Every structure is written in C-alpha cells, then in structure tokens.
Amino acid sequence: MVYLDNAATSQRPVQVIERMNEFSLKTNGNIHRATHTFANKTTEAFEQAREIVRSYLNATESAEVIFTSGTTESINLVAHSFGDAFIHEGDEVIVTEMEHHANIVPWQMMCERIGAKLKVIPFNEKGELSMDALDSLITDKTKIIAVTHVSNVLGTVNCVATIIEKAHLKNIPVLIDGAQGAPHFPIDVQALDCDFYTFSGHKIYGPTGSGVLYGKRKWLDQMPPFLGGGEMIDRVTFGKTTFNEIPYKFEAGTPNYVGAIGLGAAIEYIQSYDHSFVLKHEQDLLQFATEKLKSINGLTIYGEANKKAGVLSFNIEGIHPFDLGTLLDQLGIAVRTGRLCADPVMDHFSVENMARSSFAFYNTLEEVEVFYQALIRLKTMF
C-alpha cells in the first residue's frame, strides 16, 4: 500500500504502539485518584506526557497544556468557554474561508447562541489569505480570531505570525488550528505568541482520541469549565461547586491517558529525527509530486501558495474523484476523495469534490512515482 492520506490520519510507528501496549499490560490505573502503585505510575506517565507536549510546543508551563480527544474538542472547548467569558451579543469572531469544518461550526454554534457575528477572511486563487481583508475585518467588536496553521485542502502555510501581530495590536487573542501544522514542523507558542494552539494526536503519528489544547494561562484562568464531572472540581456541595486549577479544570472525567501517553511517545519519536531533514524530505516529496502531476494533461491543482506543507489536492478533467479514489485503491494507493470537510473551499473553486494526496516523512519519492504512473494508467480508462 502506498499510503498518501496522511492529512486524514498518519500511521503509527511501533515505538508508539509498544509504549501504549506496555503501559496497558503492566501499569494501568486511574490517574490523580488513588494511592496505589498503578495509579501513581499512571499519573506520573500522564504528567510526563504533558511535559513532553509542553516542551515540544515550548509552552511556559505544563499547566497550559490540556489533553483533549483531538482538535475538534479543543476548538469546541475554546469556542464554548471563551465565548461564555468574553463574547457578548453583537461581538464578532473572525475565521477564514479555508477552515476545516471543525474550525467553523463550533464558532458558528457559539455565535448563534450568544448573538455574535462570524466574519470570514477570504483567500485568493493561489490559496493565500488576504491580509488586506483582515485589516478591514478587524473592528472594535472583534473578540477572537481563529485560523488554521496549514490548510487541509490547499496545503497553504498561513502567515499566522503576521495575523497574531495584527490582532495583538488591538488586544484580540488568536487561536491557531494546528491539526495540519504540528505534524510538519515544530511549534514554538512563545515565539508565535499565539493565545491558543490545537492539534490531534492521530495526525502526528500518535493514537486516535488524543489531542491537545494549548492556551495562555491568562485566558484559561478566566474561562469557565467546558464539561463538568470528576477531576475538574475543587469541592462539590449541592449549593455550590468550586473548580480545580488549570489544566485539570478542563479535563473532566477520566481522560484518555493511554492516548496521551501514546501521543507523548509519538512526539519523542518525531524529535528523534533531525528536524531539518524531515522538513526538507517532505518538501522534496511535495515538489516532486507537484511537478509530476502538473505534467498530466487536464489536471488542476488546487492551492499554489508560495509556502505549502505536504498536501496536494487536485482534479482530473473528465474523471470523478470517487472513480479516481476507487481505482487508485485497486492499484494499492490510498488517497482521500470527497469534500475534505471543507465545503467553503469546494464552493470557492465551484467543484463538488476533490482528490487529495498528502505526505508524511515516511513516504518516498518512489511512492510518488508509483502514484504518478497510476494516474497515467487510469487516465486511459476514461
């Protein structure tokens, strides 16, 4: 199998699987609760995973790292809790036209609930966000800006540093959806100065159901809890409940600690490779694939930004992406087809569907060549 659907989920290295298995086989106990050895070891492993994430993100303190089930939950948490604390009727939230549905719908739901307005930064034909539009969209009513680090359709690496800088001039916090960013390059939340950063474990060589929300303490401290339950409380009486400190305030119930431990192992795995080598290899794959695909008659590539990460979406004239995906699968090649959880991007290009190839650092140039040859073969069938 030539696996080119890494933007959907990446394959897990044996180091991650072994870490999770070993943990489950030898030391399973619920965290932060009991005094027995298993519980203590689990708590230690869980908190160690938090520290690994903190260090990977270069966050100031590990309390700013909240474990979630993935990017979707992370964004829902912020939309809900930040919305409750800071957004009022008539206020505005800014997202972009290239967001995954997970960075649109939670904001839409919150805006509807509170009576706030959602505004959208458009992108141009190359797939780059319009900074001029951003300038005119920001008003005194803007309360938060949520933008993807890397587009899951166009591959565009957005100039998030510029957006953050512009937003901070007006004291507006920024959430970065890093689901497609964190798998490709190391993140320094202090250098970026972002207020929130989210990513999913399963797209970064870790397990499904694990994810992270990084948030600056100054926001997290002021935000009310998202879910209520165990672990997130300080003291419960029927009259009133007081809440725990961050990060626990946002980790109600038994968290997916096996997932978090697996995510820690995945990050250690990534860190064991020379970062510049990984980045160069992924860029080589993208560049080679782009050149090859461009040489195919009738093939349109969506997203030709100057800065792209390993995502290449396309259509071939006269071939429905569903047919393309079905036949590529017969030839042992996995790509994603469909609307890619980004209806507004489909609408922008006036297409119903797209095919998407996406690369991870374990892919090879030979695999890209196999992919190209398969496309050439399939073209003759139509």
Added chain:
Amino acid sequence: MTIDEIQQEIIDDFAGFEDWMDKYSLLIELGNEMAPIDVQYKVDENLIRGCQSRVWLHQEYLDGTITFEAESDALIVKGLVALLLKIYSGRTPHEILASEPRFIDEIGLRQHLSPTRSNGLLAMVKQMKLYALAYEKISTKNN
C-alpha cells in the same frame, strides 16, 4: 427474463474478467453508454446525496410496473446504477421487493453497497424498495 435470470447474466458477464481493472473498465463503459436522466428529473427532490458521489433517481408507476430513470456523477457508480436499472426497472412492486441485488456481492463489488462507502448506491436501492412498497400498498388498497 426474470430478475434472477438477468442477475445471473450479469454475474456471468463479469466472471469472464480475471483482472480487477477490467471489471471496472466494463462498469465505466456501462456508465458511459447509459442514457442520461431527463434534465427535468435531475433536480434536488430526486437527489440521493452521498458524501462522495451523487445519484438522481426518478420513477413512474404505470400499469402495475415501476419504471426507473437514474444517473450518477461518478462513472463507476453510474455503471452500477445502469445494472440496477436493468434489473429493477419495468418490474412490478412485488418483484422488486422480493429480490435483493445479489449480483453486486457476487461480482465482487460488495464494498460499493456498504454504508461506509457513502456513494449513494445503498440509499438508491433502499429508495427503489420504498417506492415499490408504497405502490404495492396502493395497489392492494385499490383492489
């Protein structure tokens, strides 16, 4: 020919191919040859939306049989739709309800009818059966 005999004919046609890609080539050919659905029926009310591809299905009930017209935007799905029409169009509600599209399984394309495939085909079969059920009820009532 009965529904079952037509299904058997299709199964035999596909059995001749050893290579998977040849089976798909035949489906693509069938899809290409298929007459398009009348434009007036290619409307949202007749649309069966899958995440991956769309199917339009129109029916008419006359003299005890249901005539189906259908189309898909994906060619492989269109080929399968052509086969489903060959089997089910022009049949009585009773015949339609009594027969399952076993050919899809037997020619090895079962995955296209799985709920996870979301290509609209499974929903199309269900919709054809629902029409048959509705017309069967009407005709029993009238009798």
